[in-house]
Amino acid sequence: MKRLDTTQPGFATGFDALLSSARDTTQRVDGAVAAIIAEVRARGDAALLELTARFDRWTPAGAAALRVSAEEIAAARQACRPELLDALDLAARRIERFHAAQMPQDLVLPEDGLTLGLRWGAVDAAGLYVPGGKAAYPSSVLMNAIPARVAGVERVVMVVPTPDGEVAPLVLAAAERAGVTEIWRVGGAQAVAALAWGTDSIMPVDKIVGPGNAYVAEAKRQVFGRVGIDSIAGPSEVVVLADAVQDPARVAMDLLAQAEHDEAAQSILITDSAALADRVAEAVEAALRTLPREAIARASWEAHGAILLVRDWDEGVRLCDRLAPEHLEVLVAEPEAIFARIRHAGAAFLGEWCPEAVGDYVAGPNHVLPTGRTARFASGLSVFDFLKRTTWVSATEAGLHRVGPAAVTLAEAEGLGAHARSIAMRLGQ
Numbered sequence: 001m002k003r004l005d006t007t008q009p010g011f012a013t014g015f016d017a018l019l020s021s022a023r024d025t026t027q028r029v030d031g032a033v034a035a036i037i038a039e040v041r042a043r044g045d046a047a048l049l050e051l052t053a054r055f056d057r058w059t060p061a062g063a064a065a066l067r068v069s070a071e072e073i074a075a076a077r078q079a080c081r082p083e084l085l086d087a088l089d090l091a092a093r094r095i096e097r098f099h100a101a102q103m104p105q106d107l108v109l110p111e112d113g114l115t116l117g118l119r120w121g122a123v124d125a126a127g128l129y130v131p132g133g134k135a136a137y138p139s140s141v142l143m144n145a146i147p148a149r150v151a152g153v154e155r156v157v158m159v160v161p162t163p164d165g166e167v168a169p170l171v172l173a174a175a176e177r178a179g180v181t182e183i184w185r186v187g188g189a190q191a192v193a194a195l196a197w198g199t200d201s202i203m204p205v206d207k208i209v210g211p212g213n214a215y216v217a218e219a220k221r222q223v224f225g226r227v228g229i230d231s232i233a234g235p236s237e238v239v240v241l242a243d244a245v246q247d248p249a250r251v252a253m254d255l256l257a258q259a260e261h262d263e264a265a266q267s268i269l270i271t272d273s274a275a276l277a278d279r280v281a282e283a284v285e286a287a288l289r290t291l292p293r294e295a296i297a298r299a300s301w302e303a304h305g306a307i308l309l310v311r312d313w314d315e316g317v318r319l320c321d322r323l324a325p326e327h328l329e330v331l332v333a334e335p336e337a338i339f340a341r342i343r344h345a346g347a348a349f350l351g352e353w354c355p356e357a358v359g360d361y362v363a364g365p366n367h368v369l370p371t372g373r374t375a376r377f378a379s380g381l382s383v384f385d386f387l388k389r390t391t392w393v394s395a396t397e398a399g400l401h402r403v404g405p406a407a408v409t410l411a412e413a414e415g416l417g418a419h420a421r422s423i424a425m426r427l428g429q
């Protein structure tokens with residue numbers, strides 16, 4: 001963990017190092033990913049079977065075995081404890097409500113004898129990547145699939161790797177609850193390639209969304225253009241802004257809740273209290289020893305964690321905006337006032353009663369969020385990722401007479417005769 005103090009001379013260099021720390025490993029796997037995509041394009045299902053055997057230690061009995069059947073989904077649901085299904089349902093209902101409230105209105109604007117419109121429509125087919133290499137994420141199934149269904153996507157195709165052939169029952173139950181229409185037991189770059197290019201078994205989709213490891217992220221980057229993608233999600237991050245009165249043990253656990261995701265995750269505390277900085281550092285050490293994922297969380301905290309001591313919240317807000325974190329917790333008196341001054345964060349959690357993990361599961365907003373400082377220009381997954389706009393125009397004869405001559409003038413200036421005449425001949429010229 002790095003400890004930096006804005007009053008000390010080395011601060012600027014230390015902070016720049018933090019901003020540019022190489023946590024994203026996608027560049028290093030681009031060659032391997034290109035080779036996998038080429039294999040899937042050339043050999044389709046046969047390549048999927050071989051790559052699944054190689055990377056997920058499982059040899060499916062033919063391509064049909066890659067698809068999860070309706071019977072398997074029903075059996076998975078049966079295998080889940082009722083309290084798990086209840087928790088899933090509570091989360092799903094809250095996520096549905098929040099995403100339904102995002103649905104935009106079409107636009108119709110009459111103007112000068114023309115009518116201008118904008119119509120929203122869903123993509124036909126969406127591919128959802130649900131990570132499954134190191135851990136199973138039923139919550140990510142809900143977060144990917146619900147916005148797609150709420151947006152009106154008809155074909156919602158989920159791909160999930162199944163190390164040793166096993167898919168967690170709760171992942172399948174979540175897919176059923178969220179309205180996923182197809183589930184394929186395939187992961188990594190090969191799954192992304194199959195969704196983009198199709199194979200004999202898997203029909204291609206129009207857009208691929210969802211987080212994954214470096215191979216998945218790089219594969220999404222490489223198939224972009226053939227299909228749409230959401231953002232490229234890298235390792236998780238949190239910035240916690242905390243003042244002197246916060247409980248160090250709670251702050252420490254909030255930092256470790258991101259660190260335990262990945263050795264490359266990054267957790268940063270910004271505080272105006274040297275005493276809190278000391279106590280949180282100690283509390284992280286103590287808490288680490290109690291965590292089931294201690295090794296991952298410790299690696300993340302030691303390599304990428306940081307505590308930044310600031311003079312005041314003006315400085316704290318400026319540093320936070322430069323970090324543009326995926327998650328932001330604001331644990332200060334009047335958190336809304338500080339949050340109003342922050343411009344760049346994927347998702348914010350305000351006040352001591354709202355730890356980020358609430359947002360991972362049950363709050364309602366999406367947990368698939370921009371990482372790696374991309375919150376400067378990108379947003380979390382939403383219904384908008386599954387929608388596109390078509391604009392339309394209709395005109396009366398009088399309307400064309402009003403605006404047409406200017407269009408003829410501009411078309412002639414561009415030397416585009418057919419453009420000019422297509423309008424002029426309607427104007428009787």
Ligand SMILES: NC(=O)c1ccc[n+]([C@@H]2O[C@H](COP(=O)([O-])OP(=O)(O)OC[C@H]3O[C@@H](n4cnc5c(N)ncnc54)[C@H](O)[C@@H]3O)[C@@H](O)[C@H]2O)c1
Nearest residue numbers: 055131132133134135161187188211212213261262367368
């Ligand atoms: N942003 C979010 O909302 C969110 C949610 C959940 C998980 N995550 C992140 O997603 C990531 C999940 O990673 P994961 O590894 O557990 O699962 P994953 O499903 O992303 O990756 C597993 C797949 O990676 C491929 N792979 C592994 N080693 C390979 C190699 N040497 N060559 C080629 N392919 C290889 C295999 O095909 C395997 O099936 C983590 O970084 C986690 O933090 C993010």
Ligand SMILES: N[C@H](CO)Cc1c[nH]c[nH+]1
Nearest residue numbers: 137139236360367368369
């Ligand atoms: N915090 C992760 C990235 O937003 C999402 C997640 C899933 N399960 C638990 N957490």
Ligand SMILES: [Zn+2]
Nearest residue numbers: 257258261360
């Ligand atoms: Zn999380």
